[in-house]
Every structure is written in structure tokens, then in C-alpha cells.
Amino acid sequence: MRGFASDNYAGIHPEVMEAIAAANAGHEPAYGDDAVTARLQERLRAELGSHAEGFVVFNGTGANVVAMRALLRPWEGVICAETAHVNVDEAGAPERIGGTKLLTVATPHGKLTPELCAPRIDRMDDVHAVRPGMISVTNSTELGTVYAPDELRALADFAHGHGLVLHVDGARLANAAAALDVGLRAITTDAGVDVLTLGGTKAGLMGAEAVVTLRPELADGVDRIRKQSMQLASKMRFLSAQLEALLSADLWRRTAGHANAMARRLADAVAGTPGLRLAHPVEANALFPVLPAGVAAELQSRWPFYTWDEATGVQRWMCSWDTTEQDVDAFAADVTATCQAAVAATA
Ligand SMILES: Cc1ncc(COP(=O)(O)O)c(C=O)c1O
Secondary structure (H helix, E strand, O other), rough: OOOOOOOOOOOOOOOHHHHHHHOOOOOOOOOOOOHHHHHHHHHHHHHHHOOOOEEOOOOOHHHHHHHHHHHHOOOOEEEEOOOOHHHOOOOHHHHOOOOEEEEEEEEEEOOOHHHHHHHOOOOOOOOOOOEEEEEEEEEOOOOOOOOOOOHHHHHHHHHHHOOOOEEEEEEOOOHHHHOOOOOHHHHHHHHOOOOEOOOOOOOOOOOOEEEEOOHHHOOOHHHHHHHHHEEEEOOOOOHHHHHHOOOOOOOHHHHHHHHHHHHHHHHHHHOOOOOOOOOOOOOOOOOOOEEEOOHHHHHOOOOOEEEEEEOOOOEEEEOOOOHHHHHHHHHHHHHHHHHHHHHHOOO
């Protein structure tokens, strides 16, 4: 089955498999006291700066919840986009497990700005109100758009000016950095980000992410919160090996850059197709098309992809590290022919 449903549908990159196999030698201390995890910490510091401290976890929802639990006090909330994964795709885990309230904001194309956050900075000293303690942005966003370093810097300055921290949900951080042709540090540490959910699964790992604190004073207690949150892996070396591979030999840039390039190829191939329009700019590895009536269902009988919003008819086509040019070209030809037929039938 080849399709455009999710970058999670893709398999594991061979270099990651090799790294897991290489870690599978003899006994190693458990719970992160192993040599592979120590090497990963060094890689993280080389990539993100000397104050970076990584806490490896099993998945992205867990990373987001651990970051929130670790950095927020019980009465503090999180400003995020309405479309944020933490708000719409984590089954309420930030609220239920994290114990925090999400303070959502309507955004164009999934991106927050200081101006959009400003109305949420109210009643800071009112004992009856939830006080914002964090701004959480996703990069690349759930709608396939990308925050540039200066946009993140503006959000960090705004957050810090009001005593908040800036969290980046980087489930697709690699896609953002590859799209901008910058290093991971430029859109995290150097942009004033305080805490990061470093994604890896969508970039070709079997399943490993990390909470990364970027200022030393923020790391205190994160290890205990991770344990309480059931995200502490006993055989951590096999998760760390994946993340080490991701950060070695530019694997993140190669996998995410390829996925982005395939999305661009698909966007170019379907440009001008009758009845097709894109709801959001294509800046990373996803397209959000609106199609003529009936076309999505017909295509979905041949190609897996998600209807993103039933109400608006927006679909999502997601490219992965292993999407091929042949996949894209065959799908684009089918999209074009199916749209043309649908438009002709209604003419
Ligand atoms: C933006 C974003 N954040 C976080 C996640 C992590 O989710 P999971 O808990 O499935 O690893 C995802 C996965 O789809 C995502 O798209």
C-alpha cells in the first residue's frame, strides 16, 4: 500500500534499523544510564547548544504532556492554536494527564503571532483566572506551514516579556528546518525557545521522541515527571539509538528534506487542476487540497489519505521520507484525471 495519509504510515529508515541493531550488543544499564543515551546527550548539545538536556520518551503526545507538566504550575495554562495537535489530536491528554488548561487561539494557517496571543494575556493577577504560563507552537504546523526564526523570536520575546515560556511541538521540526535550510538550533535555541518536543518518528524512526529543555534551570525534575507520566523507557538505549541516528550524518535533513521535496513536486503537478485549490500554503511535507464534489471519496478508494475537515471539505496529503517520485506522479495523474472528469460531468 502506497499513499499520502500520514508520515506515520511509512516504515523505518534503514540507517535507524542499523542503529537499533548496533545498540543490541550485550548488557547495558537500564533507564537511560547507558552509553548510547550518553552519546545522544552529546549529539543534542552539539545540535542545540551546550544547555540542551534531552529526556527520551516513547511518543509525541507523551513529550508534549511531560513538557507541560514539568514547566507549568497547577494554575497555569497553555496558549496554543485551535488547530494544534495538543488541542485536537491528543484526546485531551494535556488537560486530563497534564492537568493544564489550553487557551486556544484562532489562527490563519495554524500559526500564532504575538498579536494573536495578546488577548490571552489577561487577568494575570486575578486569583479566579487561569494564568497563561506557556505558549506552545508547532513547527512545522499541523497545516503544513512553517515558522521562520524571526517569527519564533518574536513569540519568545513576547512570552518572556510576560513571564511565560515558549514550547515548540517539533513532531516535524526536521521538516521545518529542512524547508528553511537552517539547522535545528536556528529554530529552537537561537530563536529563544525554552523547551522542545523533538520529533523523530515521522522522520523515519521506529518510535522515539524527546523532551529537550534548552535552559539549565528548566531541566530540574523532568526525569521524575517523565517517570510519573509513564514515558520512562527501561531499555532506553534502543530509543536513544534511533534519535542518535536521526542526528547523525544529517539523516533528519535528508529524510525531511526529501518529504518536503515530494510535497512540492505534488503541489507543482496538480497546480491548475480544474476544481482543485489548496487551503494552505505548501511549506513543508503536507498539502491541504479542496476538491470537486465526490473526488476525494473516489481517490480514497485507490489512495489512502485523510479528509482533514468534513465541514469544509479540506483533505490532507502527506509525504514521507520514503515517498517516491513515481508515487507522486501516479497520484497526481489520478488526481488530475478524476478532477477533470468531475468538473466535466457538472459542466
Ligand atoms: C504536530 C504533532 N504533534 C505531536 C504528534 C505526536 O503524536 P504521537 O503521540 O502519536 O506520537 C503528532 C503526530 O501526529 C503531530 O502531528
